[in-house]
Amino acid sequence: MQTPSTVSNLIAAGFHALSDPLRINILELLRQQELCVCDLCDALSVSQSKLSFHLKTLKDARLVNSRQEGRWIYYGLNIPQFSVLEQYLADYRQHSLISPVRSCCD
Template sequence: MLTSSATIPHLIAASFHALSDPLRISVLELLRQQELCVCDLCEALGVSQSKLSFHLKTLKEAGLVNSRQEGRWIYYRLNLPQFSVLELYLADFSHNSVISSAHPCCD
Protein backbone atom coordinates (compact mmCIF):
# COMPACT_ATOMS: atom_id res chain seq x y z
CA MET A 1 0.00 0.00 0.00
CA LEU A 2 2.73 2.45 0.95
CA THR A 3 4.94 2.74 -2.08
CA SER A 4 7.28 5.63 -1.33
CA SER A 5 8.32 7.95 1.44
CA ALA A 6 6.50 10.76 -0.41
CA THR A 7 3.26 8.78 -0.17
CA ILE A 8 3.49 8.18 3.56
CA PRO A 9 2.82 11.79 4.73
CA HIS A 10 -0.09 12.07 2.29
CA LEU A 11 -1.75 8.87 3.52
CA ILE A 12 -1.19 9.72 7.16
CA ALA A 13 -2.65 13.21 6.69
CA ALA A 14 -5.60 11.78 4.75
CA SER A 15 -6.18 9.22 7.49
CA PHE A 16 -6.20 11.80 10.26
CA HIS A 17 -8.51 14.01 8.19
CA ALA A 18 -10.86 11.05 7.75
CA LEU A 19 -10.76 10.42 11.50
CA SER A 20 -11.72 14.03 12.25
CA ASP A 21 -15.44 13.64 11.61
CA PRO A 22 -17.84 12.09 14.15
CA LEU A 23 -19.96 10.39 11.46
CA ARG A 24 -16.90 8.74 9.93
CA ILE A 25 -15.85 7.55 13.39
CA SER A 26 -19.33 6.05 13.79
CA VAL A 27 -18.94 4.24 10.47
CA LEU A 28 -15.61 2.81 11.61
CA GLU A 29 -17.12 1.70 14.91
CA LEU A 30 -19.84 -0.21 13.07
CA LEU A 31 -17.31 -1.78 10.72
CA ARG A 32 -15.24 -2.97 13.69
CA GLN A 33 -17.88 -5.63 14.24
CA GLN A 34 -18.49 -6.79 10.67
CA GLU A 35 -18.52 -5.96 7.01
CA LEU A 36 -21.67 -3.98 6.13
CA CYS A 37 -23.46 -2.81 3.01
CA VAL A 38 -24.33 0.83 2.46
CA CYS A 39 -28.01 0.27 3.20
CA ASP A 40 -27.19 -1.25 6.60
CA LEU A 41 -24.83 1.62 7.42
CA CYS A 42 -27.46 4.19 6.41
CA GLU A 43 -30.08 2.54 8.58
CA ALA A 44 -27.79 2.16 11.61
CA LEU A 45 -26.60 5.78 11.38
CA GLY A 46 -29.88 7.37 10.32
CA VAL A 47 -28.37 9.20 7.35
CA SER A 48 -29.14 9.37 3.66
CA GLN A 49 -27.15 7.33 1.18
CA SER A 50 -25.86 10.47 -0.55
CA LYS A 51 -24.49 11.87 2.72
CA LEU A 52 -22.94 8.55 3.68
CA SER A 53 -21.39 8.08 0.22
CA PHE A 54 -19.39 11.29 0.67
CA HIS A 55 -18.02 10.06 3.99
CA LEU A 56 -17.29 6.56 2.70
CA LYS A 57 -15.35 8.09 -0.20
CA THR A 58 -13.21 10.02 2.29
CA LEU A 59 -12.56 6.86 4.31
CA LYS A 60 -11.66 4.91 1.16
CA GLU A 61 -9.30 7.62 -0.11
CA ALA A 62 -7.56 7.56 3.27
CA GLY A 63 -7.17 3.80 2.98
CA LEU A 64 -9.14 3.16 6.16
CA VAL A 65 -11.87 1.08 4.50
CA ASN A 66 -12.08 -1.24 1.53
CA SER A 67 -15.14 -2.09 -0.50
CA ARG A 68 -16.36 -4.94 -2.64
CA GLN A 69 -19.36 -5.20 -4.88
CA GLU A 70 -21.73 -8.14 -4.77
CA GLY A 71 -24.53 -7.79 -7.26
CA ARG A 72 -25.90 -4.30 -6.85
CA TRP A 73 -24.69 -3.91 -3.27
CA ILE A 74 -21.39 -2.49 -2.10
CA TYR A 75 -19.97 -3.88 1.13
CA TYR A 76 -17.45 -2.03 3.30
CA ARG A 77 -14.90 -3.36 5.76
CA LEU A 78 -11.97 -1.96 7.72
CA ASN A 79 -8.56 -1.95 6.07
CA LEU A 80 -6.60 -3.02 9.14
CA PRO A 81 -3.10 -2.56 7.63
CA GLN A 82 -3.72 1.20 7.35
CA PHE A 83 -4.66 1.34 11.03
CA SER A 84 -1.34 -0.40 11.76
CA VAL A 85 0.49 2.29 9.78
CA LEU A 86 -1.17 4.98 11.92
CA GLU A 87 -0.43 3.06 15.09
CA LEU A 88 3.27 2.77 14.20
CA TYR A 89 3.41 6.43 13.21
CA LEU A 90 2.01 7.54 16.57
CA ALA A 91 4.15 5.03 18.49
CA ASP A 92 7.27 6.66 17.02
CA PHE A 93 6.44 9.84 18.94
CA SER A 94 6.51 8.03 22.26
CA HIS A 95 9.93 6.56 21.39
CA ASN A 96 11.37 10.07 21.19
CA SER A 97 11.53 10.45 24.94
CA VAL A 98 14.21 13.14 24.77
CA ILE A 99 13.63 16.11 22.52
CA SER A 100 16.63 18.36 22.05
CA SER A 101 16.44 22.06 22.76
CA ALA A 102 16.58 24.46 19.87
CA HIS A 103 19.98 25.74 18.78
CA PRO A 104 20.61 29.46 19.21
CA CYS A 105 19.05 31.28 16.34
CA CYS A 106 20.35 34.14 14.15
CA ASP A 107 23.11 35.79 16.23
Protein backbone atom coordinates in the same frame (compact mmCIF):
# COMPACT_ATOMS: atom_id res chain seq x y z
CA MET B 1 7.21 0.75 -2.89
CA GLN B 2 5.68 3.96 -1.58
CA THR B 3 7.62 7.19 -1.61
CA PRO B 4 7.95 9.25 1.60
CA SER B 5 5.60 11.80 0.05
CA THR B 6 2.97 9.13 -0.61
CA VAL B 7 3.26 7.84 2.95
CA SER B 8 2.94 11.38 4.32
CA ASN B 9 -0.15 11.97 2.22
CA LEU B 10 -1.72 8.72 3.42
CA ILE B 11 -1.00 9.56 7.05
CA ALA B 12 -2.49 13.04 6.62
CA ALA B 13 -5.54 11.58 4.83
CA GLY B 14 -5.95 9.04 7.62
CA PHE B 15 -5.98 11.64 10.37
CA HIS B 16 -8.28 13.87 8.31
CA ALA B 17 -10.67 10.95 7.88
CA LEU B 18 -10.60 10.33 11.64
CA SER B 19 -11.44 13.98 12.37
CA ASP B 20 -15.19 13.68 11.73
CA PRO B 21 -17.61 12.16 14.29
CA LEU B 22 -19.79 10.53 11.59
CA ARG B 23 -16.76 8.81 10.07
CA ILE B 24 -15.76 7.58 13.53
CA ASN B 25 -19.28 6.16 13.92
CA ILE B 26 -18.96 4.42 10.55
CA LEU B 27 -15.67 2.86 11.63
CA GLU B 28 -17.19 1.74 14.92
CA LEU B 29 -19.97 -0.08 13.06
CA LEU B 30 -17.49 -1.66 10.67
CA ARG B 31 -15.40 -2.81 13.60
CA GLN B 32 -18.09 -5.45 14.22
CA GLN B 33 -18.56 -6.67 10.63
CA GLU B 34 -18.72 -5.74 6.97
CA LEU B 35 -21.84 -3.75 6.13
CA CYS B 36 -23.55 -2.55 2.98
CA VAL B 37 -24.47 1.08 2.43
CA CYS B 38 -28.13 0.46 3.19
CA ASP B 39 -27.26 -1.04 6.60
CA LEU B 40 -24.95 1.87 7.39
CA CYS B 41 -27.62 4.40 6.36
CA ASP B 42 -30.17 2.73 8.63
CA ALA B 43 -27.82 2.42 11.59
CA LEU B 44 -26.63 6.02 11.34
CA SER B 45 -29.90 7.62 10.19
CA VAL B 46 -28.21 9.47 7.33
CA SER B 47 -28.97 9.78 3.64
CA GLN B 48 -27.09 7.67 1.14
CA SER B 49 -25.57 10.76 -0.51
CA LYS B 50 -24.18 12.03 2.80
CA LEU B 51 -22.88 8.57 3.67
CA SER B 52 -21.28 8.18 0.24
CA PHE B 53 -19.28 11.37 0.76
CA HIS B 54 -17.92 10.10 4.08
CA LEU B 55 -17.22 6.60 2.75
CA LYS B 56 -15.23 8.14 -0.10
CA THR B 57 -13.12 10.05 2.42
CA LEU B 58 -12.50 6.83 4.37
CA LYS B 59 -11.66 4.93 1.17
CA ASP B 60 -9.31 7.68 -0.04
CA ALA B 61 -7.51 7.38 3.31
CA ARG B 62 -7.46 3.59 2.80
CA LEU B 63 -9.15 3.06 6.16
CA VAL B 64 -11.96 1.04 4.55
CA ASN B 65 -12.16 -1.38 1.67
CA SER B 66 -15.17 -2.15 -0.46
CA ARG B 67 -16.27 -5.18 -2.38
CA GLN B 68 -19.23 -5.72 -4.62
CA GLU B 69 -21.54 -8.68 -4.17
CA GLY B 70 -24.33 -8.67 -6.72
CA ARG B 71 -25.79 -5.20 -6.71
CA TRP B 72 -24.61 -4.40 -3.17
CA ILE B 73 -21.31 -2.86 -2.10
CA TYR B 74 -19.99 -4.00 1.26
CA TYR B 75 -17.53 -2.00 3.34
CA GLY B 76 -15.03 -3.29 5.87
CA LEU B 77 -12.02 -2.03 7.78
CA ASN B 78 -8.58 -2.03 6.18
CA ILE B 79 -6.63 -2.97 9.30
CA PRO B 80 -3.13 -2.59 7.78
CA GLN B 81 -3.77 1.13 7.23
CA PHE B 82 -4.76 1.56 10.87
CA SER B 83 -1.44 -0.07 11.73
CA VAL B 84 0.37 2.57 9.65
CA LEU B 85 -1.28 5.36 11.67
CA GLU B 86 -0.64 3.53 14.92
CA GLN B 87 3.04 3.10 14.07
CA TYR B 88 3.33 6.77 13.14
CA LEU B 89 2.07 7.77 16.59
CA ALA B 90 4.16 5.09 18.32
CA ASP B 91 7.29 6.57 16.74
CA TYR B 92 6.53 9.88 18.49
CA ARG B 93 5.95 8.11 21.80
CA GLN B 94 9.31 6.36 21.43
CA HIS B 95 11.02 9.64 20.57
CA SER B 96 9.54 11.40 23.61
CA LEU B 97 10.90 8.69 25.90
CA ILE B 98 14.47 9.21 24.72
CA SER B 99 14.52 12.98 24.15
CA PRO B 100 15.31 15.27 27.05
CA VAL B 101 12.77 17.95 27.75
CA ARG B 102 14.13 21.38 26.97
CA SER B 103 12.81 24.76 27.80
CA CYS B 104 12.58 27.25 24.97
CA CYS B 105 14.48 29.77 27.08
CA ASP B 106 17.50 27.64 28.10
